[in-house]
Amino acid sequence: MKKARMGAFFAFYIKWQGWCVMKGYFISFEGPDGAGKTTIINELVQQLSSKTIAPILVTREPGGSKISENIRKIILDPKNKEMNAETEALLYAAARSQHVIETIIPALNAGKIVFSDRFIDSSLAYQGIGRDLGIDEIKQINEFATRHITPDLTLFFDIDPLKGLQRIQKVRPENEDRLEQENNLFHQKVYTGYKQLLSAYPERIKRVDAELSIAEVVSQSVKILEEYMPHMFK
Numbered sequence: 508m509k510k511a512r513m514g515a516f517f518a519f520y521i522k523w524q525g526w527c528v529m530k531g532y533f534i535s536f537e538g539p540d541g542a543g544k545t546t547i548i549n550e551l552v553q554q555l556s557s558k559t560i561a562p563i564l565v566t567r568e569p570g571g572s573k574i575s576e577n578i579r580k581i582i583l584d585p586k587n588k589e590m591n592a593e594t595e596a597l598l599y600a601a602a603r604s605q606h607v608i609e610t611i612i613p614a615l616n617a618g619k620i621v622f623s624d625r626f627i628d629s630s631l632a633y634q635g636i637g638r639d640l641g642i643d644e645i646k647q648i649n650e651f652a653t654r655h656i657t658p659d660l661t662l663f664f665d666i667d668p669l670k671g672l673q674r675i676q677k678v679r680p681e682n683e684d685r686l687e688q689e690n691n692l693f694h695q696k697v698y699t700g701y702k703q704l705l706s707a708y709p710e711r712i713k714r715v716d717a718e719l720s721i722a723e724v725v726s727q728s729v730k731i732l733e734e735y736m737p738h739m740f741k
């Protein structure tokens with residue numbers, strides 16, 4: 508009897524492990540506004556899709572699911588000037604939670620490679636440091652929101668934040684979102700936040716010089732992916 512119960516428990520444990528196993532790879536792309544993340548992700552997908560062992564799913568934050576895209580509109584709307592820092596942090600975390608559960612976990616469970624344009628490090632840098640809410644506080648709410656999911660690798664696109672904003676101004680001068688409209692001090696603080704994360708997580712976060720030409724940034728990114736994520740390739 509005791510043996511039978513032990514057997515049932517063991518079978519359940521194996522099944523539970525199976526539910527928890529995520530076979531895919533999760534890569535996030537981070538950096539100041541206008542660092543070139545979206546541009547480079549698109550280039551990488553074009554160059555790498557035929558070389559990876561599984562399809563690449565490109566997604567973004569805030570966003571990546573219907574509900575998260577709706578939350579994105581609220582967060583980034585320049586009219587929502589009175590939004591307080593805590594509300595902002597919780598909205599990013601809420602959008603992330605829906606994104607993780609609806610989009611990222613199913614893709615990873617299906618063995619896909621997920622490229623996410625921003626993830627938790629954005630909250631740590633923008634809300635934790637930029638808004639002075641504290642890295643530990645932001646980490647705590649996000650661990651709850653994401654069921655503790657962490658990217659396997661993060662590419663940090665390193666650019667002087669003012670140069671990034673200039674790139675955006677050049678292409679859409681009258682269409683800055685609420686975060687882009689923040690002052691230089693805020694963007695500078697966000698940048699120092701990213702630098703802190705880079706030194707705190709050297710195993711996971713790899714720096715790319717985002718001030719180089721698009722071709723050079725792509726080439727650096729490919730090299731990093733080949734070196735640190737070799738199993739992703741055929």
Ligand SMILES: Nc1ncnc2c1ncn2[C@@H]1O[C@H](COP(=O)(O)OP(=O)(O)OP(=O)(O)O)[C@@H](O)[C@H]1O
Pocket residue numbers: 538539540541542543544545546547674675678717718719720721722724
């Ligand atoms: N290495 C580069 N050199 C010069 N211009 C670039 C480079 N990379 C991207 N750009 C240009 O900079 C602008 C912003 O790029 P992109 O939208 O890819 O940045 P992003 O990091 O995704 O921005 P955001 O943070 O707002 O999402 C685009 O006009 C793009 O063509």
Ligand SMILES: Cc1cn([C@H]2C[C@H](O)[C@@H](COP(=O)(O)O)O2)c(=O)[nH]c1=O
Pocket residue numbers: 540567568569599625626627629630631633634686687
């Ligand atoms: C995920 C996330 C994003 N942000 C900021 C960073 C950008 O200013 C905008 C997102 O716009 P993008 O054009 O898609 O880069 O939101 C943030 O402050 N906190 C976050 O967690």
